[in-house]
Amino acid sequence: MELNIAVCDDEAAFLNDIYCKVLRFDSDYNIDRYTDASDILSRAERYDIIFLDIEMPDSNGMEAAKKIRENGYKGYIIFLTSHSEYMSESFKTRAYRFLTKPIDAEELNEALLSIAKEITDDKKVLVNSYNGDILVNAKDILYISSAGRYTVVHLSDGTIDSKDSISSWCKRLSGQDFVKSHKSYIVSLRHIRNITEEDIVINNGGKIPVSRRNCQLVKDMFHEYIKRHAKII
Secondary structure (H helix, E strand, O other): OOOEEEEEOOOHHHHHHHHHHHHHHOOOOEEEEEOOHHHOOOOHHHOOEEEEEOEOOOOEHHHHHHHHHHOOOOOEEEEEEOOHHHHHHHHHHOOOEEEEOOOOHHHHHHHHHHHHHHHHHHOEEEEEEEOEEEEEEHHHEEEEEEEOOEEEEEEOOEEEEEOOOHHHHHHHOOOOOEEEEEOOEEEEHHHEEEEOOOEEEEOOOOEEEOOHHHHHHHHHHHHHHHHHHOOOO
16 A cells, blocks of 8 residues: 655654654655655645654644644644653644654554554445446455456455456556456455465455466565564564
C-alpha cells in the first residue's frame, strides 16, 4: 500500500532519522520533510499521515494541527515531542498518536501498521455488475477470476459477476494489496494462506492457480504484506 506522509520538525538530524525509520517499515511510502509547520497548512490534504513536532522555534505544531483540522483535514496526525505535558491538549486535535523523542522504532512501526490496517479495512470497491453498481468492502474480496467477457468477484460470502475485465481490475487495484497470480486471476494478499509452485491456498480452503511467471512476484508481495501486517518471530 502506498501512503503519502509529511514529517515536520526543525531538527534536520531528527527529520532524517524518522525518514529512514519510516522507509525501513515500508519503502513504498512517499515522504516529504518540512522544517516549518505553516508550510503544511495549504498542502495537508495531499497526505494520509502528518507527523508534527509540537515545539519549533518559528512555528507551533499544536496550533498548526488545529488549523489543519479547521480546514477539513480528515487524515492522521501524530505528534512528536520530548514533553509529555502536551499529551492532553493534543487530543483536542483528534491526534492519532503521541510519540516521544527519541522515537522508538517499534512504537513508530506499530502506529504505521495500525493506520495502514484502518485505511485498508475502510476501503470500498465499486463493482460494475449486471444488476447495477454494487459497493463492497475491499477486505471482503478473496480473489477475482476471468470468465470469458466478464469477471467474477469472489467474496467471503458469495460472488458477483462484473462487467470489468481482469486488466481493468489490475489497474483499479494497483497498490491495494492485490496481486495478479495468473492471466485470469487476481488475489487478495490478505486472504492468502499458502503459496506453492502450482497454486495459492486461500483462507477459506479454496485454491487458485499461480503461473510460473508470476509465482515469485506473488511470494515476494505476500512476504512484504506479512512484514507490514504481522509480527513474526
